[in-house]
Amino acid sequence: MTWIEKARKALSNGSVIVLAGRCIIHYEGRAASKLGEGERLVIIKKDRSILVHRPTGHEPVNWQPKKSKIEFGEEDDAKIIRATRGNELLKIYFLEEPEVVVFDLLDDAEFEMYASEAEMKEAVLLEPNLVEDGFTPFQEERRAGRVGRVDVFGIDREGKLTVVELKRKSANEEDVNQLRRYLEVLGQEFGRKPRAILAAPSVTRTAASLLKTSGIDFKCLTPKTCMEVLRKKRGLDFHV
Amino acid sequence: MTWIEKARKALSNGSVIVLAGRCIIHYEGRAASKLGEGERLVIIKKDRSILVHRPTGHEPVNWQPKKSKIEFGEEDDAKIIRATRGNELLKIYFLEEPEVVVFDLLDDAEFEMYASEAEMKEAVLLEPNLVEDGFTPFQEERRAGRVGRVDVFGIDREGKLTVVELKRKSANEEDVNQLRRYLEVLGQEFGRKPRAILAAPSVTRTAASLLKTSGIDFKCLTPKTCMEVLRKKRGLDFHV
DNA sequence: ACTTTTATTTCGCCG
DNA sequence: CGGCGAAGTAAAAGT
Numbered sequence: 001m002t003w004i005e006k007a008r009k010a011l012s013n014g015s016v017i018v019l020a021g022r023c024i025i026h027y028e029g030r031a032a033s034k035l036g037e038g039e040r041l042v043i044i045k046k047d048r049s050i051l052v053h054r055p056t057g058h059e060p061v062n063w064q065p066k067k068s069k070i071e072f073g074e075e076d077d078a079k080i081i082r083a084t085r086g087n088e089l090l091k092i093y094f095l096e097e098p099e100v101v102v103f104d105l106l107d108d109a110e111f112e113m114y115a116s117e118a119e120m121k122e123a124v125l126l127e128p129n130l131v132e133d134g135f136t137p138f139q140e141e142r143r144a145g146r147v148g149r150v151d152v153f154g155i156d157r158e159g160k161l162t163v164v165e166l167k168r169k170s171a172n173e174e175d176v177n178q179l180r181r182y183l184e185v186l187g188q189e190f191g192r193k194p195r196a197i198l199a200a201p202s203v204t205r206t207a208a209s210l211l212k213t214s215g216i217d218f219k220c221l222t223p224k225t226c227m228e229v230l231r232k233k234r235g236l237d238f239h240v
Numbered sequence: 241m242t243w244i245e246k247a248r249k250a251l252s253n254g255s256v257i258v259l260a261g262r263c264i265i266h267y268e269g270r271a272a273s274k275l276g277e278g279e280r281l282v283i284i285k286k287d288r289s290i291l292v293h294r295p296t297g298h299e300p301v302n303w304q305p306k307k308s309k310i311e312f313g314e315e316d317d318a319k320i321i322r323a324t325r326g327n328e329l330l331k332i333y334f335l336e337e338p339e340v341v342v343f344d345l346l347d348d349a350e351f352e353m354y355a356s357e358a359e360m361k362e363a364v365l366l367e368p369n370l371v372e373d374g375f376t377p378f379q380e381e382r383r384a385g386r387v388g389r390v391d392v393f394g395i396d397r398e399g400k401l402t403v404v405e406l407k408r409k410s411a412n413e414e415d416v417n418q419l420r421r422y423l424e425v426l427g428q429e430f431g432r433k434p435r436a437i438l439a440a441p442s443v444t445r446t447a448a449s450l451l452k453t454s455g456i457d458f459k460c461l462t463p464k465t466c467m468e469v470l471r472k473k474r475g476l477d478f479h480v
Numbered sequence: 481a482c483t484t485t486t487a488t489t490t491c492g493c494c495g
Numbered sequence: 496c497g498g499c500g501a502a503g504t505a506a507a508a509g510t
Contacts, residue, residue: 016281016293016295018258018281018341020343020345031353031354031464031467032353032354032355032467033351033352033353033354034351034352034356035349035350035351035352036349036350037349038345038346038347038348038349039343039344039345039346039347040345040347041256041258041283041343041345043281043293045293045295045296045297045298046295046296047296047297049296049297049298050298051293051298053256053283053285053291054345054347055254055256055285055286055287055343055345055346055347056285056286056287056289056306056347057285057287057289057306058285058289058290058291058300058303058304058305058306061351063298064298065298066296066297066298099343101258101341103260103279103281103295103339104279105260105278105279105280105281105294105295106278106279106295107278107279107280107294107295107296108278109275109276109277109278110275110276111273111274111275111301112273112274112275113271113272113273114271114272114273115272119272223271223272224270224271227268227271227272
């Protein structure tokens with residue numbers, strides 16, 4: 001089987017292709033670049049994204065994002081890969097037949113960035129000042145009726161019952177509405193609505209105005225900060 | 241040879257290693273991340289940078305930049321790669337022995353972004369106003385004695401003999417000194433020193449003051465601008 | 481060595 | 496779809 005047949009078959013199979021060999025590379029699109037003769041790795045993924053990696057440097061020297069049009073061909077002695085996307089062209093000339101390695105990869109896992117919300121909660125329980133000076137959380141979990149779970153429940157410096165909602169990403173309108181539903185349930189349970197704090201890295205503009213009209217406070221809290229606290233409190237050992 | 245022996249040998253040889261297999265990935269450092277079971281490609285380059293690529297998405301899901309400490313090991317049944325850099329840790333657990341493919345890649349080529357100096361010259365000859373309004377270059381090449389080749393030679397709007405030196409990067413003191421040597425040679429050849437223009441994207445502070453004392457003019461000219469001119473003049477066809 | 485700027489940035493969210 | 500901001504940004508350029 002020729003390198004072209006192998007590559008085409010792998011691409012239609014949804015495999016990941018790694019090609020290695022001496023090549024010259026041209027890119028022209030938003031910018032333009034040339035890379036003279038040298039040996040590189042070319043990686044073509046199943047979403048038809050393509051990467052050219054030199055033997056050093058963590059970033060690809062050239063690339064094309066997913067949904068590129070990938071074509072294999074030959075001109076004279078050169079083995080050619082063309083990857084086009086809109087008016088952007090990446091062209092790889094292999095001076096000899098490249099080594100072609102095909103990988104069949106299945107990967108459905110979810111990627112979790114930073115601390116999870118669970119770890120943000122752990123950080124707040126270890127260091128409640130992250131939320132507000134003088135805040136004292138209850139350590140046990142608390143349910144808000146059947147609506148859902150309250151992230152952190154406690155008492156602020158003035159002794160007022162306080163609910164804290166944690167978000168890993170920028171809080172949007174929906175997040176604030178969810179918190180408001182919790183507050184209604186808790187208000188019925190306790191006779192009066194508790195104080196509420198939304199702790200998140202940021203809020204969207206619409207969420208911010210909804211917070212204001214709802215009388216909910218906002219505290220800027222990032223997963224990164226939480227992680228640093230966890231590390232300090234738990235020591236520097238990586239619990240992995 | 242076990243996968244570890246293979247990988248260690250390849251790394252000490254300065255080869256590029258591609259590993260493929262079912263794995264779990266943990267990262268902890270400036271931030272933290274977890275990635276559950278799935279099949280991925282791991283690429284270790286000879287500068288000891290490491291990339292983890294899922295079968296889709298043009299960006300690595302996890303990585304570590306060059307000069308990381310790369311360690312291979314086994315714990316129970318898991319095959320492990322640890323990549324540490326400062327207080328950042330990337331840990332890859334292969335659930336089965338990974339497929340290991342080793343590539344010996346030599347690559348000394350220079351990466352040229354946008355236009356090369358030759359193409360900048362071509363652009364200036366096609367569109368002399370890039371250097372200065374009313375500038376008229378001679379099309380033929382010109383040597384500056386045995387010191388070197390003059391980039392562009394011509395006559396400015398006042399009819400004054402003018403030498404243009406092109407640089408694709410920020411011009412430094414050395415570049416200005418080289419131009420001054422050309423000017424001396426040309427001055428002897430023509431009886432008086434021609435006017436000189438240094439055209440480059442920018443100049444360093446020291447080079448700028450040397451330009452001033454040398455009476456050499458500076459024109460900001462980027463390879464990008466030249467590329468756009470070339471494209472406009474030559475048409476949109478990719479001449480690759 | 482440190483700081484600032486750039487990028488074919490990419491990625492996410494908002495309007 | 497354009498615009499704005501953040502990124503484990505990384506890498507280059509200037510100081």
